[in-house]
Amino acid sequence: MEKILSRPKALKDFPLSYCPGCGHGIVHRLVAQAIDDLGIRERTIAVAPVGCAVFAYNYFNFDTTEAPHGRPPAVATGIKRTNPDKIVFTYQGDGDLAAIGTAETIHCANRGENITVIFINNANYGMTGGQMAPTTLLGQVTETTPFGRDPLREGYPINVCELLAGLKGTKYIERVSVCDAPNVMKAGKAIKKAFQNQVEGRGYSFIEVVSHCPVDWGKTPLEATKWVKDEMLKIFPLGIIKDETK
Amino acid sequence: MAKITVNQERCKGCGLCVNACPKKCIGFSSEINKIGYHYAVLKNEEACVGCGSCYQMCPDTCIEVYR
Ligand SMILES: Cc1ncc(C[n+]2csc(CCOP(=O)(O)OP(=O)(O)O)c2C)c(N)n1
Ligand code: SF4
Ligand code: SF4
Numbered sequence: 001m002e003k004i005l006s007r008p009k010a011l012k013d014f015p016l017s018y019c020p021g022c023g024h025g026i027v028h029r030l031v032a033q034a035i036d037d038l039g040i041r042e043r044t045i046a047v048a049p050v051g052c053a054v055f056a057y058n059y060f061n062f063d064t065t066e067a068p069h070g071r072p073p074a075v076a077t078g079i080k081r082t083n084p085d086k087i088v089f090t091y092q093g094d095g096d097l098a099a100i101g102t103a104e105t106i107h108c109a110n111r112g113e114n115i116t117v118i119f120i121n122n123a124n125y126g127m128t129g130g131q132m133a134p135t136t137l138l139g140q141v142t143e144t145t146p147f148g149r150d151p152l153r154e155g156y157p158i159n160v161c162e163l164l165a166g167l168k169g170t171k172y173i174e175r176v177s178v179c180d181a182p183n184v185m186k187a188g189k190a191i192k193k194a195f196q197n198q199v200e201g202r203g204y205s206f207i208e209v210v211s212h213c214p215v216d217w218g219k220t221p222l223e224a225t226k227w228v229k230d231e232m233l234k235i236f237p238l239g240i241i242k243d244e245t246k
Numbered sequence: 247m248a249k250i251t252v253n254q255e256r257c258k259g260c261g262l263c264v265n266a267c268p269k270k271c272i273g274f275s276s277e278i279n280k281i282g283y284h285y286a287v288l289k290n291e292e293a294c295v296g297c298g299s300c301y302q303m304c305p306d307t308c309i310e311v312y313r
């Protein structure tokens with residue numbers, strides 16, 4: 001027998017700080033696999049966020065810096081403009097990308113920076129214990145919406161992909177999920193495409209991963225992946241939202 | 247002929263691999279590992295087809311697949 005699947009080189013053999021069953025770990029592996037497949041590990045630079053992925057520099061086996069509180073798009077812009085030969089991506093949660101750093105997100109996209117953005121939508125602020133995020137579903141109970149999110153009080157969930165698709169600067173936008181094995185494989189292809197676009201100089205690529213946060217949702221990992229399928233995907237439909245790379 | 251191996255010390259017992267296996271050949275250990283979890287174990291090697299679904303779902307990249 002021959003080993004056919006194992007840890008990608010771009011992912012260090014280091015214990016992840018994530019809770020059991022957390023979607024972040026799956027996405028880390030997919031990002032690392034895409035970087036291995038494209039042979040770009042020696043020239044990739046990641047920018048990590050605030051949130052549970054704050055320690056991403058411990059996990060990725062390539063240069064990674066840290067720009068907390070929604071600033072990764074600004075820092076990535078600087079890195080890419082001064083090092084155009086490098087492959088630069090941000091890895092951000094929904095609190096970081098769609099609340100704290102909304103301005104950085106939108107203007108980076110609008111400038112059409114040739115970077116890749118990996119966006120983890122887990123419908124809450126995971127690291128801080130499960131507060132409402134812009135992507136929290138209507139009716140969803142969180143630490144700050146104990147009776148469920150009410151649109152009259154907290155507004156509606158933001159569909160970030162659709163919002164960014166309206167900007168001329170964005171070139172490739174796809175929403176994927178890691179709720180089951182077939183979707184994980186599709187997500188891997190989308191992430192690889194988003195890096196390939198940058199290698200070919202095709203402009204701003206954005207991948208939203210609808211992910212699960214079992215612990216703050218008060219669910220088992222299995223219940224959490226089921227909730228993604230049954231509830232989140234109704235509000236955040238999967239697929240290619242924009243493709244101007246052809 | 248196929249099989250998987252599980253990194254017993256890294257496994258967090260989340261069960262996503264157990265659920266993902268179409269052949270239902272993964273179960274949990276009776277003892278706990280150093281970080282306190284019942285880790286995943288290939289219970290039925292005969293049934294494993296090496297499809298990799300378990301590998302795809304593991305958040306901690308504990309699984310290797312052989313075929
Ligand atoms: C200025 C400031 N405000 C708030 C916080 C607390 N904080 C840490 S992580 C985080 C948000 C994390 O949520 P998200 O981006 O969705 O990441 P997740 O943990 O869900 O992956 C916040 C608000 C902080 N550290 N500093
Ligand atoms: S709090 Fe949620 S997002 Fe953060 S590590 Fe735990 S499960 Fe993952
Ligand atoms: S490789 Fe496929 S059949 Fe084998 S244990 Fe994993 S999921 Fe089950």
Ligand code: SF4
Nearest residue numbers: 257258260261263304
């Ligand atoms: S998916 Fe990974 S961490 Fe979870 S039980 Fe299986 S081997 Fe362990």
Ligand SMILES: [Mg+2]
Nearest residue numbers: 093094124126
């Ligand atoms: Mg979040």
